[in-house]
Amino acid sequence: MLKIIIPTIMLMPMTWMSKPHMIWINTTTYSLLISLTSLPLLSQPNDNSLNSSLLFFTDSLSAPLLTLTTWLLPLMLMASQFHLSKEPLARKKLYITMLILLQLFLIMTFTATELIMFYILFEATLVPTLIIITRWGNQTERLNAGLYFLFYTLVGSLPLLVALLYMQNNMGTLNFLMAQYWTQALPNSWSNILLWLACMMAFMVKMPLYGLHLWLPKAHVEAPIAGSMVLAAVLLKLGGYGMMRITILLNPLTSFMAYPFMMLSMWGMIMTSSICLRQTDLKSLIAYSSVSHMALVIVAILVQTPLSYMGATALMIAHGLTSSMLFCLANSNYERTHSRIMILARGLQTLLPLMAAWWLLASLTNLALPPTINLIGELLVVMASFSWSNATIILMGVNITITALYSLYMLITTQRGKHTHHIKNIKPSFTRENTLMMLHLMPLLLLSLNPKLILGPLY
Amino acid sequence: MLRRALQPGLSRGVLGRGLGTHRGRSTLGKVEGSGGYRGSWVAPVSSYVTFRTRDPTHDGKTVGRLGEGDQNGKVSEIKKKIQSVLPRGAWNPLRDTSYLPPEHSDVVIVGGGVIGLSVAYWLKRLEKPQGAIRVLVVERDHTYSQASTALSVGGIRQQFSVPENIQLSLFSVEFLRNINEYLAVVDDPPLDIQFNPSGYLLLASEKGAAVMESNVKVQRQEGAKVCLMSPEQLRNKFPWINTEGVALASYGMEHEGWFDPWCLLQGLRRKVQSMGVLFCHGEVTRFVSSSSHTETTSGEEVTLRRIHEVHVKMDRSLEYQPVECALVINAAGAWSGQIAELAGVGKGPPGTLQGTQLPVELRKRYVYLWHCPQGPGLETPFVIDASGAYFRREGLGNNYLGGCSPTEEEEPDPGNLEVDHDFFQDKVWPPLAQRVPAFETLKVRSAWAGYYDYNTFDQNGVVGPHPLVVNMYFATGFSGHGLQQAPAVGRAVAEMVLDGHFRTINLSPFLFNRFYLGEKVQEHNII
Numbered sequence: 001m002l003k004i005i006i007p008t009i010m011l012m013p014m015t016w017m018s019k020p021h022m023i024w025i026n027t028t029t030y031s032l033l034i035s036l037t038s039l040p041l042l043s044q045p046n047d048n049s050l051n052s053s054l055l056f057f058t059d060s061l062s063a064p065l066l067t068l069t070t071w072l073l074p075l076m077l078m079a080s081q082f083h084l085s086k087e088p089l090a091r092k093k094l095y096i097t098m099l100i101l102l103q104l105f106l107i108m109t110f111t112a113t114e115l116i117m118f119y120i121l122f123e124a125t126l127v128p129t130l131i132i133i134t135r136w137g138n139q140t141e142r143l144n145a146g147l148y149f150l151f152y153t154l155v156g157s158l159p160l161l162v163a164l165l166y167m168q169n170n171m172g173t174l175n176f177l178m179a180q181y182w183t184q185a186l187p188n189s190w191s192n193i194l195l196w197l198a199c200m201m202a203f204m205v206k207m208p209l210y211g212l213h214l215w216l217p218k219a220h221v222e223a224p225i226a227g228s229m230v231l232a233a234v235l236l237k238l239g240g241y242g243m244m245r246i247t248i249l250l251n252p253l254t255s256f257m258a259y260p261f262m263m264l265s266m267w268g269m270i271m272t273s274s275i276c277l278r279q280t281d282l283k284s285l286i287a288y289s290s291v292s293h294m295a296l297v298i299v300a301i302l303v304q305t306p307l308s309y310m311g312a313t314a315l316m317i318a319h320g321l322t323s324s325m326l327f328c329l330a331n332s333n334y335e336r337t338h339s340r341i342m343i344l345a346r347g348l349q350t351l352l353p354l355m356a357a358w359w360l361l362a363s364l365t366n367l368a369l370p371p372t373i374n375l376i377g378e379l380l381v382v383m384a385s386f387s388w389s390n391a392t393i394i395l396m397g398v399n400i401t402i403t404a405l406y407s408l409y410m411l412i413t414t415q416r417g418k419h420t421h422h423i424k425n426i427k428p429s430f431t432r433e434n435t436l437m438m439l440h441l442m443p444l445l446l447l448s449l450n451p452k453l454i455l456g457p458l459y
Numbered sequence: 460m461l462r463r464a465l466q467p468g469l470s471r472g473v474l475g476r477g478l479g480t481h482r483g484r485s486t487l488g489k490v491e492g493s494g495g496y497r498g499s500w501v502a503p504v505s506s507y508v509t510f511r512t513r514d515p516t517h518d519g520k521t522v523g524r525l526g527e528g529d530q531n532g533k534v535s536e537i538k539k540k541i542q543s544v545l546p547r548g549a550w551n552p553l554r555d556t557s558y559l560p561p562e563h564s565d566v567v568i569v570g571g572g573v574i575g576l577s578v579a580y581w582l583k584r585l586e587k588p589q590g591a592i593r594v595l596v597v598e599r600d601h602t603y604s605q606a607s608t609a610l611s612v613g614g615i616r617q618q619f620s621v622p623e624n625i626q627l628s629l630f631s632v633e634f635l636r637n638i639n640e641y642l643a644v645v646d647d648p649p650l651d652i653q654f655n656p657s658g659y660l661l662l663a664s665e666k667g668a669a670v671m672e673s674n675v676k677v678q679r680q681e682g683a684k685v686c687l688m689s690p691e692q693l694r695n696k697f698p699w700i701n702t703e704g705v706a707l708a709s710y711g712m713e714h715e716g717w718f719d720p721w722c723l724l725q726g727l728r729r730k731v732q733s734m735g736v737l738f739c740h741g742e743v744t745r746f747v748s749s750s751s752h753t754e755t756t757s758g759e760e761v762t763l764r765r766i767h768e769v770h771v772k773m774d775r776s777l778e779y780q781p782v783e784c785a786l787v788i789n790a791a792g793a794w795s796g797q798i799a800e801l802a803g804v805g806k807g808p809p810g811t812l813q814g815t816q817l818p819v820e821l822r823k824r825y826v827y828l829w830h831c832p833q834g835p836g837l838e839t840p841f842v843i844d845a846s847g848a849y850f851r852r853e854g855l856g857n858n859y860l861g862g863c864s865p866t867e868e869e870e871p872d873p874g875n876l877e878v879d880h881d882f883f884q885d886k887v888w889p890p891l892a893q894r895v896p897a898f899e900t901l902k903v904r905s906a907w908a909g910y911y912d913y914n915t916f917d918q919n920g921v922v923g924p925h926p927l928v929v930n931m932y933f934a935t936g937f938s939g940h941g942l943q944q945a946p947a948v949g950r951a952v953a954e955m956v957l958d959g960h961f962r963t964i965n966l967s968p969f970l971f972n973r974f975y976l977g978e979k980v981q982e983h984n985i986i
Contacts, residue, residue: 138563339784339786342591343957344565
């Protein structure tokens with residue numbers, strides 16, 4: 001694991017010491033190389049884990065997420081080049097340092113063995129994200145957004161610290177690999193229910209669960225492009241990953257404690273999908289679509305069957321790539337028209353046909369078109385929740401329909417129709433942008449050829 | 460090496476720049492020329508504060524220590540910075556900036572008169588779905604002391620020669636008649652715009668009679684209710700009129716009259732604020748734009764510009780706020796020409812589309828209020844004489860408003876709004892006294908002057924986008940009949956912005972292109 005972590009740490013001095021015209025080239029190339037070093041971890045031989053040391057390990061759940069994280073850094077750097085081009089050099093370097101720091105914390109979070117270390121790094125990821133949102137965001141609302149983001153996550157995760165310390169006291173260790181063999185069934189008592197809640201709330205807020213999702217539209221919309229990408233693609237998955245790890249220690253309470261959260265998630269998934277149909281701001285639409293997809297992941301994790309876990313992991317990776325790609329596309333629109341409103345930038349297909357192709361593919365993967373991994377994830381989750389309770393199929397079916405509706409609505413509003421007069425002279429697509437979209441789409445489409453890489457430990 | 464790596468950051472003040480000061484880097488509230496104030500941390504709200512925070516000892520230091528190492532200067536800079544951050548220092552990162560416009564707004568409307576507010580109203584009303592677009596109205600003078608709207612005589616008529624003008628007026632009248640349905644705000648009293656539907660009476664001499672007849676035909680086709688009167692009928696209907704020299708008169712029987720423009724303005728303002736439009740008390744000083752060169756299908760090179768940011772300067776201050784925007788709507792009235800120049804309209808060799816300027820300029824017009832106890836009664840329409848002099852009844856106390864447009868040679872200097880009373884004596888009173896004998900004895904109570912946003916090309920409005928500055932829309936140049944067309948023009952511009960074409964009233968003859976192509980839409984009935 002150090003072969004990924006130390007190069008990531010060293011990216012920071014490299015940024016500061018690069019010549020001004022080389023900072024982007026250096027950082028992007030080296031982070032791409034680091035992502036290639038994390039690819040071998042995807043070949044997990046069995047459902048056991050690859051333990052690199054006492055501190056770090058990967059198994060088939062964390063390896064795809066780790067690869068996604070490392071893959072995302074070069075993409076984030078490519079996407080940020082335009083809006084940082086006018087900033088002074090020191091500030092550019094500071095921004096890149098924040099991204100690298102965030103990357104570092106995320107890598108360590110996904111590979112941590114010790115749950116307290118996981119917790120510390122989970123909290124530590126908040127700091128660079130907050131700095132990115134509040135310092136480089138576009139509008140005055142970003143201060144509000146940063147505040148919401150910070151405090152929702154902090155308040156949710158403080159009980160988690162208490163719960164982890166209690167469990168450390170109880171079990172003697174929080175090393176995840178050992179803890180999974182040493183867990184005892186938690187008897188049903190009030191204090192154990194509180195323990196369950198304390199453990200899960202942090203991740204529920206992070207996912208986010210429907211009732212606690214208020215921070216997400218704000219944070220996503222106000223963040224600059226790299227912030228949006230990393231938030232949508234990776235930080236939300238931290239919640240899913242944490243839930244998957246910690247539910248192992250919380251049996252058998254989950255079987256009945258999960259009910260209210262499942263109800264909230266299923267209802268929330270339909271609600272947020274419907275809100276998407278009424279959104280005027282493009283980034284806001286994609287943010288609510290993220291909430292909707294993550295609600296499916298919450299349902300899957302709480303159902304706790306092998307099929308649902310496979311669906312959850314597949315959906316997390318698929319959604320990470322799709323959502324990040326949609327944000328990049330929305331950002332390419334924003335950089336040209338300086339407005340995030342969909343109706344002010346319509347009919348782009350005639351002006352930027354190649355970008356329209358990327359929009360089409362991104363929308364199609366967003367609505368879970370076969371044979372993409374989005375569909376595999378969603379289908380497995382739907383099947384698992386059907387076996388949990390037959391009635392959920394109605395809700396899931398409605399959600400899939402509404403997802404298709406808003407994805408196509410977004411596509412048609414931005415791409416089809418007659419273009420407005422004032423976008424006649426937008427700059428044509430840059431090679432950088434096309435590369436960015438292709439690098440998002442390529443893993444997504446290639447994984448549909450070999451989905452077992454991302455189907456998690458229970459495949 | 461480490462020092463070298465860190466130096467580019469620290470020596471120019473990473474700390475200094477990163478935390479919202481006014482050295483031209485943060486986006487909230489910048490000051491022109493503040494790049495020269497090294498070590499000045501205070502956010503200057505007005506110019507005198509800037510001067511107060513200039514540190515004289517700092518200047519002395521740079522002079523006295525020429526040649527000595529930079530280190531001492533840097534250390535004392537850092538010390539000063541630390542001191543200002545500590546509690547009794549001068550730097551406050553959380554100061555109140557609520558007077559500044561937002562950093563981003565989808566549409567920026569330059570000019571808060573009746574046209575600008577009408578565009579804002581219709582944009583908010585026609586957008587689907589509701590609440591999508593963020594609109595910012597930038598108005599330089601919130602007292603509207605020089606705005607054409609407030610100083611207008613307030614008449615509305617359909618007696619134009621251009622069909623589009625008639626259609627605009629017809630819709631505007633319908634808007635004004637139902638103003639309390641259009642501009643209703645919860646819990647606010649209804650508006651009373653005091654619409655006096657007394658009609659317009661245009662008088663024509665022998666020369667103009669044929670033109671008047673054809674005009675009336677066009678007006679009737681469009682649906683205006685106008686009747687032609689011979690001098691006999693005139694004398695029967697209006698006994699106070701002297702029909703000498705009058706061959707024909709056209710009298711608008713419905714939907715014409717005058718109203719209170721201030722009330723319309725305030726009603727629109729109130730409604731538009733309730734719909735979520737932001738107002739800003741500032742002046743547009745700069746447009747930051749980018750250009751791209753393209754080739755037309757016939758192979759000639761064309762430069763298209765796109766406005767990215769609008770710099771709004773605060774009132775009585777050097778501070779300005781860059782507002783990032785997608786669209787700019789030029790509704791600055793008489794000053795539209797200056798705004799268009801700022802945006803780069805007309806910068807090019809004359810005779811080309813790039814060199815075609817917006818031909819809107821300020822023209823001063825006088826309005827006089829007089830009292831005449833034996834004057835025409837309450838039924839008096841808005842009379843426009845063949846000579847160009849006009850008057851209308853004002854109130855119920857035998858007061859009358861009137862004036863006359865000066866000829867091209869005697870245009871007054873538009874530098875100020877001073878009234879020339881001799882103009883009344885020489886040019887306004889004689890024709891009016893000849894037409895209405897009762898006006899031979901009158902007493903001028905007061906007078907004022909206002910600006911026309913005069914379109915020197917064809918005296919009709921300019922509506923729609925500019926072909927080269929792609930995201931600037933015009934709604935200006937109405938040359939004295941802007942107020943009466945404001946609601947309809949607002950709707951037309953909103954349709955153009957939202958749909959890309961005019962939907963209800965087709966104002967394509969009023970697009971900017973006509974200045975380059977030379978197609979005049981000449982309006983014959985201009986007062």
